[in-house]
Amino acid sequence: MDNNQIRFMESNCIKKIQKWWRTRTSTKVLSLVHKYLFDNLSNEYLQDLSNKCNAIIQKCKGDGAGLSSGTLIDMLLCEAFQSKLSEYCDYHDGESDMKICNIPLSQKKINGKSTIALDWSKNKNKNEREHFSCHIIIINLKTEQWWKKTPVNSISNINITYNDKIPTGIYIIDKQFCKYSIKLSSNNKTDTLIDSQYLYIMLKRSISQKLFIELPLPNKPLKFNILNAFSE
Numbered sequence: 001m002d003n004n005q006i007r008f009m010e011s012n013c014i015k016k017i018q019k020w021w022r023t024r025t026s027t028k029v030l031s032l033v034h035k036y037l038f039d040n041l042s043n044e045y046l047q048d049l050s051n052k053c054n055a056i057i058q059k060c061k062g063d064g065a066g067l068s069s070g071t072l073i074d075m076l077l078c079e080a081f082q083s084k085l086s087e088y089c090d091y092h093d094g095e096s097d098m099k100i101c102n103i104p105l106s107q108k109k110i111n112g113k114s115t116i117a118l119d120w121s122k123n124k125n126k127n128e129r130e131h132f133s134c135h136i137i138i139i140n141l142k143t144e145q146w147w148k149k150t151p152v153n154s155i156s157n158i159n160i161t162y163n164d165k166i167p168t169g170i171y172i173i174d175k176q177f178c179k180y181s182i183k184l185s186s187n188n189k190t191d192t193l194i195d196s197q198y199l200y201i202m203l204k205r206s207i208s209q210k211l212f213i214e215l216p217l218p219n220k221p222l223k224f225n226i227l228n229a230f231s232e
Contacts, residue, residue: 026135026174026175026176027174027209027211029103030103030135030172030174030209030211031210031211032101032103033100033101033103033105033135033172034172034210034211034212034213036085036087036100036101037085037100037170037213038213040084040085041084041085041213043216045084046213046215046216047216047219049076049077049080049215050141050168050215050216050217050218050219051218051219051220051221051222052076052222052224053073053076053077053139053141053218054141054218054222055221055222055223055224056069056072056073056076056224057069057073057111057141058221058224059223059224060072066111069111070109073109073139073141074107074109077107077109077139078090078097078098078107081098081100085100087100087101087102088100091104094130094133094134095118095119095131095132095133095134096133096134098137100137103135104134104135105134105135105136105137105172106118106134106135106136106137107136107137107138107139108136108137108138108139109138109139109141110138110139110140110141110142110199111140111141111142112140112141112142112143112144112146112166113144113146113166113196113200114196114199115193115194115195115196115199116138116193116194116199117189117190117192117193117194118131118132118184118190118192118194119190119192120189120190121189121190121191131179131184131192132175132178132179132182133175134175135172135173135174135175136172136173136175136178136202137170137171137172137173138170138171138173138202138203138206139169139170139171139215140166140167140168140169140171140203140215141168141215142168143165143166143167143168143217144165144166145163145164145165145166146162146166146196146200147162147163148163149162149163150162150163151197154197155183155195155197155198156181156183156197156198156201158181158201160200160201160204162197162200164204166200166203166204167214167215168214168215168216168217169212169213169214169215170212170213170215171202171203171206171207171211171212172206172211172212173202173203173205173206173211174209174211177202177205178202181201181205182194182198182201182202183198
């Protein structure tokens with residue numbers, strides 16, 4: 001085999017790798033979203049947002065508190081982004097909740113170790129619907145070590161350490177990675193459940209791809225009063 005043939009084979013191999021990478025990642029597009037958020041959400045603004053989210057969590061206690069606080073925080077985050085980001089808009093189509101820089105995103109909120117779902121419903125036509133149809137933005141409100149060591153019943157063959165702390169922050173995860181690496185399960189509420197192990201992998205992926213923005217820990221107690229939520 002001469003040098004020209006070797007160079008041709010190397011070039012062809014590189015093209016195949018590039019094509020494989022393009023079909024399985026969207027990090028270049030999401031880097032634009034990350035930069036836009038990083039440039040437009042100051043640390044002071046994120047601190048205020050963190051304090052307000054914490055006030056809602058502290059107010060909602062007891063049975064159903066997670067659902068109540070989650071709904072209120074989702075509303076807060078959407079309105080906060082809308083008021084601060086000119087490139088933000090509501091966009092409810094399929095799994096998406098919003099657009100940032102014209103990129104559809106599904107918003108999820110967690111408070112430390114959790115499971116999430118693409119939607120909380122039992123869909124009779126689940127096999128006909130495309131999952132991970134848009135990228136995901138996850139807001140984590142609690143810094144926590146999810147496991148002290150690798151879970152006994154590991155459900156993924158992805159080589160990853162499970163004993164790292166997951167910090168509070170905004171995580172952006174590309175849909176192509178999820179399509180190829182994240183497996184959905186079901187329970188009595190949904191057919192699109194993402195187990196905590198897969199969720200952890202998604203968050204670690206976001207950090208490794210530099211698609212993560214740290215959210216400051218709450219530093220000032222605020223009181224949440226529902227009556228102050230109304231305006232004319």
